[in-house]
Amino acid sequence: MASEAELAALHADLTAKQADVNRTGDEVRAMKGALKEKKVDKAEVDKVVAKLTALKLELKAAEDAYKAKAGVSKDSSEGRKKFREDVSNALERRLFYIPAFKIYGGIAGLYDYGPPGCAVKANILQFWRQHYVMEENMLEVECPCVTPEVVLKASGHVEKFTDLMVKDVKTSACYRADHLLKDAVEDLLEKNPTFAPDVVLEHKNVLARVDEFSADELGALLTKYKIVAPETKNELSKPYPFNLMFATSIGPTGTMQGFLRPETAQGIFVNFRDLLYYNGNKLPFAAAQIGQAFRNEIAPRQGLLRVREFTLAEIEHFVDPEDKSHPKFKHVKDLEFLLYPRAEQLGAEKKPVLTKIGDAVAQGIVNNETLGYFIARTYLFLTKLGIDKTRLRFRQHLASEMAHYAQDCWDAEIECSYGWIECVGLADRAAYDLKQHSEESKQPLIAFKRYDKPREVEHVVVAPDSKVLGKMLKKDNKVVKEALEAMSEEEALAMQAKLEKDGEAPLTICTTNQTFTITRDMVKIAKEKRTESGKNITPSVIEPSFGVGRIIYCLFEHSYYAREGDEQRTVFKFTPLVAPIKVTVFPLVSNAKLDEEGYQISQAMTASGVANKIDTTAISIGKRYARTDEIGVPFAITVDFETLQGGTVTLRERETTEQVRIGTKQVVGVVRSLADGVVAWSDVVAQYPKVEAKEEK
Numbered sequence: 131m132a133s134e135a136e137l138a139a140l141h142a143d144l145t146a147k148q149a150d151v152n153r154t155g156d157e158v159r160a161m162k163g164a165l166k167e168k169k170v171d172k173a174e175v176d177k178v179v180a181k182l183t184a185l186k187l188e189l190k191a192a193e194d195a196y197k198a199k200a201g202v203s204k205d206s207s208e209g210r211k212k213f214r215e216d217v218s219n220a221l222e223r224r225l226f227y228i229p230a231f232k233i234y235g236g237i238a239g240l241y242d243y244g245p246p247g248c249a250v251k252a253n254i255l256q257f258w259r260q261h262y263v264m265e266e267n268m269l270e271v272e273c274p275c276v277t278p279e280v281v282l283k284a285s286g287h288v289e290k291f292t293d294l295m296v297k298d299v300k301t302s303a304c305y306r307a308d309h310l311l312k313d314a315v316e317d318l319l320e321k322n323p324t325f326a327p328d329v330v331l332e333h334k335n336v337l338a339r340v341d342e343f344s345a346d347e348l349g350a351l352l353t354k355y356k357i358v359a360p361e362t363k364n365e366l367s368k369p370y371p372f373n374l375m376f377a378t379s380i381g382p383t384g385t386m387q388g389f390l391r392p393e394t395a396q397g398i399f400v401n402f403r404d405l406l407y408y409n410g411n412k413l414p415f416a417a418a419q420i421g422q423a424f425r426n427e428i429a430p431r432q433g434l435l436r437v438r439e440f441t442l443a444e445i446e447h448f449v450d451p452e453d454k455s456h457p458k459f460k461h462v463k464d465l466e467f468l469l470y471p472r473a474e475q476l477g478a479e480k481k482p483v484l485t486k487i488g489d490a491v492a493q494g495i496v497n498n499e500t501l502g503y504f505i506a507r508t509y510l511f512l513t514k515l516g517i518d519k520t521r522l523r524f525r526q527h528l529a530s531e532m533a534h535y536a537q538d539c540w541d542a543e544i545e546c547s548y549g550w551i552e553c554v555g556l557a558d559r560a561a562y563d564l565k566q567h568s569e570e571s572k573q574p575l576i577a578f579k580r581y582d583k584p585r586e587v588e589h590v591v592v593a594p595d596s597k598v599l600g601k602m603l604k605k606d607n608k609v610v611k612e613a614l615e616a617m618s619e620e621e622a623l624a625m626q627a628k629l630e631k632d633g634e635a636p637l638t639i640c641t642t643n644q645t646f647t648i649t650r651d652m653v654k655i656a657k658e659k660r661t662e663s664g665k666n667i668t669p670s671v672i673e674p675s676f677g678v679g680r681i682i683y684c685l686f687e688h689s690y691y692a693r694e695g696d697e698q699r700t701v702f703k704f705t706p707l708v709a710p711i712k713v714t715v716f717p718l719v720s721n722a723k724l725d726e727e728g729y730q731i732s733q734a735m736t737a738s739g740v741a742n743k744i745d746t747t748a749i750s751i752g753k754r755y756a757r758t759d760e761i762g763v764p765f766a767i768t769v770d771f772e773t774l775q776g777g778t779v780t781l782r783e784r785e786t787t788e789q790v791r792i793g794t795k796q797v798v799g800v801v802r803s804l805a806d807g808v809v810a811w812s813d814v815v816a817q818y819p820k821v822e823a824k825e826e827k
């Protein structure tokens with residue numbers, strides 16, 4: 131096995147050679163364009179083409195040398211790293227995304243999406259709206275990013291939205307304490323494959339609980355594992371909480387504290403009353419919001435996976451806490467996918483289990499139907515986008531990981547080269563958020579639950595006698611009357627018992643801390659039966675929360691591969707739904723008539739809403755196919771001389787590289803149906819004559 135230094139040198143060589151090939155490839159393309167315009171002569175072009183061929187051979191040799199030394203398999207950590215670098219290079223080269231403010235050196239955790247990245251994101255969000263908002267008739271809102279402090283105080287973010295941070299005691303560089311621990315334990319396990327099973331289990335239990343340790347527990351573990359600052363190897367401070375919200379002030383006076391929202395959910399909760407009214411005062415209903423969220427992450431890392439500004443798509447589904455059944459659960463109950471319940475995470479096997487969601491709900495593994503319904507719909511959403519279902523699991527939070535008020539929480543985790551990544555959080559948050567905002571705003575955020583038929587209900591009625599109170603308590607009578615009326619049923623019954631026994635009872639006013647003596651003549655407390663048509667309830671909230679950037683990045687990794695036998699020909703196998711461009715139109719060779727035909731087809735595609743691109747560059751058709759494969763275009767139309775004579779074009783599908791010949795009049799409709807997923811490629815092959823593939827090299 132090669133030393134780390136040897137491997138690093140081989141890898142650096144490989145990266146440099148890849149850059150040479152990319153640069154020279156661009157040069158060749160530019161020269162060929164210039165040749166077309168007769169600005170250079172052919173001999174010059176041939177020279178650069180020959181240089182590119184030689185560089186490609188060198189690159190292949192460098193790759194073989196690296197693989198031989200590293201024993202690279204896709205599953206080894208070196209293999210994963212190499213795969214990740216290949217994907218990232220392809221993504222950055224093709225401007226899917228790039229570090230923001232790059233010409234000024236960039237800022238950690240901030241990224242720009244370039245043209246194909248924007249298109250992929252827009253397609254995913256459009257599908258999200260269709261799959262959730264349209265399917266469930268959700269009420270979509272768009273609320274401000276700048277949020278006043280009072281809202282985030284009520285939600286608990288001002289006090290508790292923190293991560294535990296440690297500092298390098300000499301340089302003050304900051305790190306997330308749980309991430310340092312996780313990296314160190316993973317590294318230890320990877321470097322010591324011969325650890326005894328009980329030792330492995332002990333370390334794996336630390337990993338399973340890494341999110342839930344307190345500052346003291348984390349501090350003790352950092353010491354136990356002898357963890358120091360990664361770059362300098364200096365000692366670290368003790369862990370302490372760091373609030374992740376970006377603070378700002380609202381208005382010119384600087385007196386109103388605000389924050390950039392760390393999630394979009396609060397905008398929905400504070401609008402609950404209006405949304406309920408809009409929905410005809412009926413439960414259940416869901417509201418949805420797509421928007422930017424901001425978190426001042428301590429140490430952003432892993433590209434798009436942990437950033438400081440990102441797009442969230444969130445749903446708040448408001449439901450009767452006593453009835454969390456879902457009318458459409460029957461449609462998804464037989465879906466089977468990987469669930470990783472709490473018991474499995476703590477058991478010896480530690481493996482997710484292929485489970486029918488209907489069984490998981492029936493057995494009480496998933497708390498209720500509505501939560502189960504959203505888990506299943508999220509499975510469908512992600513797999514329809516192109517996420518590999520064998521690398522998608524739903525992991526239940528350990529009891530200690532959940533907030534005290536939460537009923538049940540599951541994360542959709544997707545495996546990529548960084549490991550299993552939480553991409554969607556699905557939580558039953560009970561009535562917590564609405565109650566918090568009700569209390570802080572003094573506005574009741576409740577719904578009226580109508581019974582099927584009126585019910586006779588016993589109530590405790592508290593009737594203060596204003597005359598007696600006025601006479602006995604003078605100016606204090608009003609506040610005492612209000613306090614008596616505000617008593618809960620339990621408090622009122624306790625007071626009644628005391629009044630009956632002793633003839634008097636104490637009443638303490640919380641706000642002023644005054645205590646008054648209440649006598650029997652001041653208040654009548656009695657049980658009374660009433661017929662009621664319903665009651666006020668605070669709805670429970672089921673919240674699916676989608677980190678759009680994380681889904682996009684995992685999708686990029688799951689879609690990327692190199693064609694067999696040719697490492698250079700890389701492909702993003704995006705589904706037509708996700709693909710930034712659905713079809714490319716290629717005139718076969720440089721020819722005005724072919725170009726004109728191509729433009730006509732391209733325009734017809736645009737008019738019918740199919741994202742397309744025409745490529746009239748003079749490079750070979752095989753190379754042009756390769757170029758569109760690299761950004762994941764699923765279909766290509768080639769306009770050739772038969773088009774001019776017989777009115778037909780060839781249509782190529784990216785994954786099979788099969789081609790059919792099809793009339794120019796039909797091709798737009800067919801591509802549109804393919805792009806919309808209405809027909810499959812196999813249907814097209816069955817209907818139209820297959821043709822010998824035009825050169826693919």
Ligand SMILES: Nc1ncnc2c1ncn2[C@@H]1O[C@H](COP(=O)(O)OP(=O)(O)OP(=O)(O)O)[C@@H](O)[C@H]1O
Pocket residue numbers: 425427434435436437438440442552553554555675676677678679680
């Ligand atoms: N810094 C971030 N960068 C990108 N996406 C993020 C970030 N933080 C959270 N998300 C995404 O937002 C979703 C909902 O946020 P939530 O508050 O549940 O995350 P979280 O549990 O704080 O995430 P983590 O534990 O990874 O920090 C997550 O499932 C994730 O996909």
